[in-house]
Amino acid sequence: MSDTMHQMHGTGETGAVQPAIELRGIDKRFGAVHANKEIDLKVDKGTIHGIVGENGAGKSTLMSILYGFYQADAGTIHVDGKLCDIRGSEDAIAVGIGMVHQHFMLVETFPVLENVILGVEGGAVLRDGVDRAREELQRLEREYSLDIDPDAIVGDLSVGLQQRVEILKALFRGAEILILDEPTGVLTPQEADHLFRILETLKEQGKTVVLITHKLREIMAATDNVSVMRQGAMVAHRKTAETSPEELSELMVGRKVLLRLEKGDANPADTVLKVENLCVDNAQGVRKVKNASFNVRAGEIVGIAGVSGNGQSELLEALGGIRSVSEGVVELNGQDVTPGKGVDAAELRRRGVAHVPEDRHRMAMVTAFSAKEAAILGYEDDPAYQKGVFLDWQAISNATANMMSEFDVRPANPDLKAANFSGGNQQKLVLAREIMRNPELLLVGQPTRGVDIGAIEFIHKRIVAMRDAGKAVLLVSVELDEIMSLADRILVMCDGAIIGEVAASEANERVLGLMMAGVDPNEAKAVEGQS
Amino acid sequence: MENFELVILLLDATLRTSTPLILAALAGMFSERSGTINLALEGMMLGGAFSAAAVAFYMNDPWIGLLAAIATTIALSLLHGFACITHKGNQVVSGMAINILMSGLTALVGIALFAQGGKTPALDKAARFQPITLPGAEAVKDVPIIGPIYFELLSGHNILVYIAFLAVPAAWWVMYRTRFGLRLRAVGENPGAVDTAGIGVVAMRYRAVICSGVLVGMSGAYLSTAQGASFLQDMTAGKGYIALAAMVFGKWRPFPALAACLLFGFLDAAATRLQGVVLPGIGEVPVQLVQALPYVLTVILLAGFIGRAIPPKALGRPYVKER
Numbered sequence: 001m002s003d004t005m006h007q008m009h010g011t012g013e014t015g016a017v018q019p020a021i022e023l024r025g026i027d028k029r030f031g032a033v034h035a036n037k038e039i040d041l042k043v044d045k046g047t048i049h050g051i052v053g054e055n056g057a058g059k060s061t062l063m064s065i066l067y068g069f070y071q072a073d074a075g076t077i078h079v080d081g082k083l084c085d086i087r088g089s090e091d092a093i094a095v096g097i098g099m100v101h102q103h104f105m106l107v108e109t110f111p112v113l114e115n116v117i118l119g120v121e122g123g124a125v126l127r128d129g130v131d132r133a134r135e136e137l138q139r140l141e142r143e144y145s146l147d148i149d150p151d152a153i154v155g156d157l158s159v160g161l162q163q164r165v166e167i168l169k170a171l172f173r174g175a176e177i178l179i180l181d182e183p184t185g186v187l188t189p190q191e192a193d194h195l196f197r198i199l200e201t202l203k204e205q206g207k208t209v210v211l212i213t214h215k216l217r218e219i220m221a222a223t224d225n226v227s228v229m230r231q232g233a234m235v236a237h238r239k240t241a242e243t244s245p246e247e248l249s250e251l252m253v254g255r256k257v258l259l260r261l262e263k264g265d266a267n268p269a270d271t272v273l274k275v276e277n278l279c280v281d282n283a284q285g286v287r288k289v290k291n292a293s294f295n296v297r298a299g300e301i302v303g304i305a306g307v308s309g310n311g312q313s314e315l316l317e318a319l320g321g322i323r324s325v326s327e328g329v330v331e332l333n334g335q336d337v338t339p340g341k342g343v344d345a346a347e348l349r350r351r352g353v354a355h356v357p358e359d360r361h362r363m364a365m366v367t368a369f370s371a372k373e374a375a376i377l378g379y380e381d382d383p384a385y386q387k388g389v390f391l392d393w394q395a396i397s398n399a400t401a402n403m404m405s406e407f408d409v410r411p412a413n414p415d416l417k418a419a420n421f422s423g424g425n426q427q428k429l430v431l432a433r434e435i436m437r438n439p440e441l442l443l444v445g446q447p448t449r450g451v452d453i454g455a456i457e458f459i460h461k462r463i464v465a466m467r468d469a470g471k472a473v474l475l476v477s478v479e480l481d482e483i484m485s486l487a488d489r490i491l492v493m494c495d496g497a498i499i500g501e502v503a504a505s506e507a508n509e510r511v512l513g514l515m516m517a518g519v520d521p522n523e524a525k526a527v528e529g530q531s
Numbered sequence: 532m533e534n535f536e537l538v539i540l541l542l543d544a545t546l547r548t549s550t551p552l553i554l555a556a557l558a559g560m561f562s563e564r565s566g567t568i569n570l571a572l573e574g575m576m577l578g579g580a581f582s583a584a585a586v587a588f589y590m591n592d593p594w595i596g597l598l599a600a601i602a603t604t605i606a607l608s609l610l611h612g613f614a615c616i617t618h619k620g621n622q623v624v625s626g627m628a629i630n631i632l633m634s635g636l637t638a639l640v641g642i643a644l645f646a647q648g649g650k651t652p653a654l655d656k657a658a659r660f661q662p663i664t665l666p667g668a669e670a671v672k673d674v675p676i677i678g679p680i681y682f683e684l685l686s687g688h689n690i691l692v693y694i695a696f697l698a699v700p701a702a703w704w705v706m707y708r709t710r711f712g713l714r715l716r717a718v719g720e721n722p723g724a725v726d727t728a729g730i731g732v733v734a735m736r737y738r739a740v741i742c743s744g745v746l747v748g749m750s751g752a753y754l755s756t757a758q759g760a761s762f763l764q765d766m767t768a769g770k771g772y773i774a775l776a777a778m779v780f781g782k783w784r785p786f787p788a789l790a791a792c793l794l795f796g797f798l799d800a801a802a803t804r805l806q807g808v809v810l811p812g813i814g815e816v817p818v819q820l821v822q823a824l825p826y827v828l829t830v831i832l833l834a835g836f837i838g839r840a841i842p843p844k845a846l847g848r849p850y851v852k853e854r
Contacts, residue, residue, distance in 0.1 A: 067727075069726075069727075069852065070852075088729065089726060089727050089728065089729040090729030090730075091729075092729075093728075093729050099727065101723075101727065103723075105721065105723045105724040105726075105727040105728075106721065106724055107716070107717045107720040107721045107724050108720065108721070108844070109716075109720055109844075110716075110717065110720070114713060114717075115724070117713075118713060118714065118717050118724065118725065118728045118730075119714075119725070119728030119729050119730050120728075121710040121713060123710065124709060124710050124711070125708060125709055125710070126708055126709060126710060126712075126713060127708065169728075
């Protein structure tokens, strides 16, 4: 049965069979937010179907409805042509839908096997089901080359392996349709490639895969069909072979977007930031940054690449003066400014270091504040904002309005609560606050995390403009595309150490990916040379 | 030989004093492993003790008293669950509220029913759990070493003592070898994983707090109808907190928690023994100091060891589906 079906797809005769999933008129509101607007979607059996859209376009909501996490206000779900009433995850599982969530739904203290059988234990006493589960697991691992030790504790596994446990979980439940929500956000490029090979195998076995992502490159590389969402609505369906990243991004944003940042060559001048043998320990005494040495010159952007959690955050926080340094020296324009030795974040700011932290909500702003309060954070003792012992709210309002017009923050209302701005507009306000002080050195972490494409373009342009104005910029990002398009030089961090440096002109994803996984730079380049 | 007898007596007393701690610690474990902090053990124990003594007095049967105690503590557990699980309230506040409520309520109802200043009337023999002589205990009574160990130490306790000690391996088996236990542990670590596996998080947590209620009810009944012969106002005297400390000290696991309970029980028993004893070089130990020992040790142990104990990840956090 499945063989014949597979063959039918091989010849592209998809019209004859029922689609694996069909959504009709799905509508969902969360209070005032209209998250899904009468969505129609057909996913053909045995294909990989991509769903793209910006953050907040409603992709995750739609998939959560399909998986029974939320109920739609209106609309119907059909699986294999049959109307399904999906009221909870158990209903979705029953009709053969499996989901790999963006934040893994795993119990970290459990071994792989227990995670996989959770909910389908096969009897009140575990022993009854475990042996059968172990056999089934081994079969699945072989079939899809997943390669996981069933007795390993999940918390000890790498992120890539944990994701495979999630896939195993779905397959073990007999999933015929697998939904993956932003699966590559936490993976190295090599791990992502491996994931796509697994998805390809699943497809060959007749399974249907729905891939949700905002990365167009992945859509182009891995999918058969693609649907585009914008502001809660489904705006287009395309065969992947018949579309282009340019068309897709235009559909996502609703206007033409420049995908490749246009920037001239860098003209690096004097060294602004010099870091020597910097070591940073976290609160538990674990060394997170190990002997980092590098410099950043005026008029260049130095990017730090690496998989999330390899010490970049700690490095950035130390340089920003909010984390003390265990060993090493930091110099700014030749002066010792090693944080912790009488130098704190405020002192660094006075000396011309602007810091845009990675976590906007936790560190860059207070979302409960109004925009004008958020816009002076860290600079609230500036004489320009004072009137005697009080704050000069008129001056602050004017300054904020100025920032807002300069950085295109919408709505341009200094009295609006910071939480009510979109992620992109919050980030633009933070950047405006830091950049408009005209600093010598800009430290910027994850500048476009949770930011829509339109704002990404704007933010990238402003960062390049800083460079062209002769300022030094240190950029930390886990988005390789961002690093490659912005940075003039790229440092790669792995396990706290700077493993090597690559000029942006020589950088490509494979070499950087290997280095991010800890492969020596020369070796990485050699491997690249062979292939 | 006299020392040997002293040790046997001390250990014998340890078993008796640690029994309520063991039951309550297991109760705490079921609740906390599912993600609900159970600071209310103290108040529930008190409520159980009162119900057991009052009902046993009227019915003249300790078993009906025990059932009444368990019914009371299940009701209190459901109240705690209603506040913490259904309404996602603060679990510490709810627990403390129950403790304060029960401290007052048991005294109030006690005075209203019996007019003995909050006490319940002394129970007859028939209304209390009586010591059980294990088979063959009389026969080996006079055999050296084995005799005292079997007759004095192991035999001659009431049924609740044996239940408490059997409850430890039983709890372990349920927790680590059954589907229920797997789901219970999972819901305390990552409720999202349980929800997406198609299991109701709320129902799972309620079942866990009900298990907690059954166990802590037995511990309360033990205080008033087995170890003692009536309910006394605030008779738990912090035992609920000590049991909770023992559970934390035992890292939320049954056997290490048992060990911690035995340690606390031993200190309690030793404190009773040490009263009035003149120690060389120190002189007579003040009663108050001796009685404070278990509490002092609790503080020391918790301060010194709790840092390394890793609680269930979702402990204290109500489950809210992410938007």
